[in-house]
Amino acid sequence: MIRDTQSSVLRTLRHDLPASLVVFLVAVPLSLGIAMASGAPLAAGLIAAVVGGIVAGALGGSAVQVSGPATGLTLIVADLVQTYGWRATCMITLLAGAAQIVLGVFRVARAALAVSPAVVHGTLAGVGVVIALSQLHIVLGGSPQSSAVANIIELPAQIAAKHSHAVAVGVLTIAVLAIWSKLPRMIRTVPAPLAALLVAALAAWAFGWDVTRVDLSDSFTEWAFPVLPHGDWHRIVGAVLLVALLAGVESLMCSVTTDGMHEGPRADLDTELTGQGVANMVSGALGGLPVAGGIVRSTASVRSGGRTRWAPVLHGCWVLVFALGFGWSIQLIPMEALAALLVFLGVQMVNLGHVRKVHGHGEVPVYILTMGGVIVLGLAEGVLLGLALAALLALRRLTWVTINVRQEEDGHYHATISGSLTFLGVPRLTHELRQIPAGAGVDLDLNIDFMDNAAFEAIHSWRVDHERLGGTVDIDDIHDEWYAMAASGSRMFPAKTPLRAPDRWWLPWAHRRRRAPRPVVPAQGGPSGAECQLTAGAREFHRRTAPLVQPIFTELARRQQPSHLFITCADSRVVPSLITASGPGDLFTVRNIGNLVPRRGCEPNDDSVVAAIEYATQVLGVRTITVCGHSGCGAMAGLLSGGVQAGSLPGLRRWLRHGNHSLARFIDGESDGTDSGPLDRLCRVNVQQQLLNLRTYRRVDEQVLAGELELVGLYFDIGTARVHRLPSTLSVKT
Incomplete structure (x- = not known):
């Protein structure tokens, strides 16, 4: 117990502590900028950062997500502050947190993932554009207008106006942010937002520029409890739900994204939503902004080595120490530099990578409409437009017929x-x-997952008319018997059935029920019967299976990442993917007579198996090598016969020399009662010997000893269709 505690402390000091300091340096300028864009007191941003780090970090369901002031709610908060005042906005934040707790308790967090990512990304992009446009006016020495459209209209006059030192500060800040990623790695250890604000502050002090400064010295002592907002209660309830839902979706989407950045435990989304709710209640009560998971802060934490929730918690502690002990230093930062930081971050929120992702799924219109709606109409209106278009496109796809x-x-x-x-x-x-054409013979395959009465009547009427005119129609329900059931008068259930592979695809060709083949007269020198069967099988794959697995192969086309090297016999009765229930991309397979692994430096020399082992372990990085033997192996029967059964097959006789160690091991050993005879025992012993042969290769042996590679022996009993794991003898190294 003490040792585990010491180990946990050491891991925290080694990984989470440095990561928390990096996130702290990123979070302070971001929090101040978001508060400024929201029209809230700047201290509210720091309060949200402290609460998001400590409360959401400790109670949330994600181990690495870092929470803080919600970037996506900037426009909502700004509107609430103008409509109800700051203290009432804090109450709305508190009530939104309570709503999030209720949603988390009822375990509805997964429902948030039903929101199209195109809507989420479009919303963030629209918010980024609105923030950038409003803060650009401050950088240029003016004041932001009431809407994004007004800011665009006013921008040419603002650019043409006489500029003050504020423009120099803003341009300098943006320049530092733009070039920071191209500087040497040692310099880039300082986060770009912090570096830009420091450079701007030093330049303003050195040149005596006339800039606007901020003072936080009394902000934390002027706290007052939130008050209930006054006005139409329908709109107030709507505002509470909007803050709760948008902050919740932003946090949950961030949790899902950060799950792909680390190898630790996956996020519990319901717990995360509940933790965010508690954080928002605390933040609202203390006078802070709404809290949500932030992808910028979370990414900085993971890339800096953060592994547990201690990283976000400690980051919140550092922000608290800074706000209470060094808040006076913020007055050195020009407000124009904060505005320039927001302009830069707003532009970055229009992420071209997100556009490319949604383009691949045909959802660019949803992204553009959502972004445009947020810019022109407002946040809530833009989100509703995006959701409506996403629903229409989904309906179109669901009813699209090929x-x-x-x-x-x-x-x-x-x-x-x-x-x-x-x-x-x-x-x-x-x-x-x-x-x-009328009178033609037709094979009609229905690869459908639903058919309503109108569609059945259309197909059935066409079939009746076509057959009346002398044609033939053979209908095959590939996916489910929708047509057959409708034609028999059976009740049709409205639910769609899940797609499945064609019936009994695993059976040999001779055992499958197939349509009576139409006579094919091969040309002279044409394909043999076996090749014709393969061609027919390929056509069946294209017709029945390819549409189901095409998305998987599209993903695998880029590269392969198998987890297992599977060495087995060439015997046609052994089907690796069938007996291991594996799919495309899972197994890197090597097949040969007798599932043999030639020992290093043996004679006769053979590099084919060795090449596969090297490629699998050193390039593909497999974690397991499995040798799978089987009952009734002809190669082992040849070994038992002393090569007699190999007869006049010189190549086979030479290859079977690689099994001599297996034969010697068989002769020296005795049956343990699990085999059904000498041949069965040799087949099992051969698998164990091949595992030992693998250890003769230095890189394999090193990876096994380091715990990076596991060697497994399997035995497939063909008669009983059972797969057994064989005991290992890897402790013996020869």
Whole structure:
């Protein structure tokens, strides 16, 4: 127990403490800037940073997320401050926190992930543009207008106006922020926002520039408890829910994003939402801004080595110490420098990486409409527009039907209908089907997950008409028996059924129920029967399985990251993906006669297996090497016969020499009662010997000893279709 405590303290001192200092340096200027853009007291930003770090960090469900003043709520808070006043805005923040706690208790956090990322990213981009436009006027020595549109209209006159020292401070701040990432790494250990504000402050002091400064000396002593807002209670309730939902979604999306940045425990979203609610109640009560998880702060923490919740908690403590003991130093920072920082951060919130991501899924219109709505109409209006368009696009995709009709060489037509068949797709469906000539034979595949009555009537009417004119129609329900059930008068359930692979895809060709093949007369010198079967199998894959697995292969096309090297026999009865329930990209597979691994430096020399082992362990970084043998192995039978069964196969006889160590081990050992005879025992012993052979390779042995690589032996009993894990003898190294 004491040792675990000491280890935890050492990890905190080594990783979380330095990360907390980096986040603290990032959080202070960000908090001040967000408070300034929100029209709130600057101290409110620091209070939110302290509460977000300590309270949300300690109670939240994410181990590494750092919370603080919510960037995405800047426009909402500014509007609330103008409408109800600052103390009433604090009460709205407190009530929003209570609403978040209720939502977390009822475990609805996952529902927030149903919001399209295009809406979230578009909202943040719109907020960034609005912030940048308003703060640009301050940088130019003027005052921001009441709306983004007004700021755009006023901007040319502001640029043409006579400028003061404020412009020099703003330009200098933006210049430092822009070039900071290109400086040497040693210099970049200081966060860019802090460096920019320090340079601006030093320049203003050195040149005696006339700038506006801030004083926090009395801000923390003038606290007063929040008051209830006065006005239409419907609008007040709406404001509370809007703050709760937007801050909650921002935090949960940040939690999901940060989960991909570290290897620690995954975030508990309901706990995170509850922790954010407590933090917002405390922040509102103390006079702070609304709190939410921040991707900038969280990313800085993870990249600086933060691993546990101690990093955000300590960062909050540092902000508190700074605010209470060194708040006077903030008066050295020009307000114009803070405005320039916000201009730069606002522009960065329009992230082109997010645009590329949503472009790949056809959601750029949602992103643009949401961003435009936030800029022109307001935050709530922009979010609602984005959600509405996202819902319309989702409905369109759910009801979109893909119809593919092609004529085959024998004159038959093959038609495939994929998607959800509803009344919305009937016009296109009937148009495509009626293009098939009368009297033609048609194979119609229905790869659908739903069919309503209108769609069934359209297909059935076309079938009746087509067959009446002398044609034939063979309908195959690939996904589910929607057509067959409707034709028999069975009750059709409204729910869509989940997609599944074609029935009994794992069976050998001879065991599958297939349509009676149409006669094919191969040309002279054409493909053999086996090749024709493979070609037919490929067509079946394209028709039935490819549409289901295409998204997976699209992702895998970039690179492979298998976790296992799987060495097994070439025996046709051993199907690695079937007996291990693995999928594309999981196994890096090597197959040979007898699942043999030649020992290092052995004769006859063979590099094919060695090359695969080197590539898997040194390039792909697999964590497990599995050798899988099987019952009734012909290679092991050849070893037992002393090579007699190899007969006139010289290549096979040479290859089986790599199994001599297995044979010697078999002769020296005795049955433990788990095998069904000498051949079965040799098949099992051979697997254990190949694991030892793997240890003759230095890099494999080093990784095993370091705990970076695991060697596993499996045995597939074909007769019982059972896979057994064999005991290891890796403690013996020869």
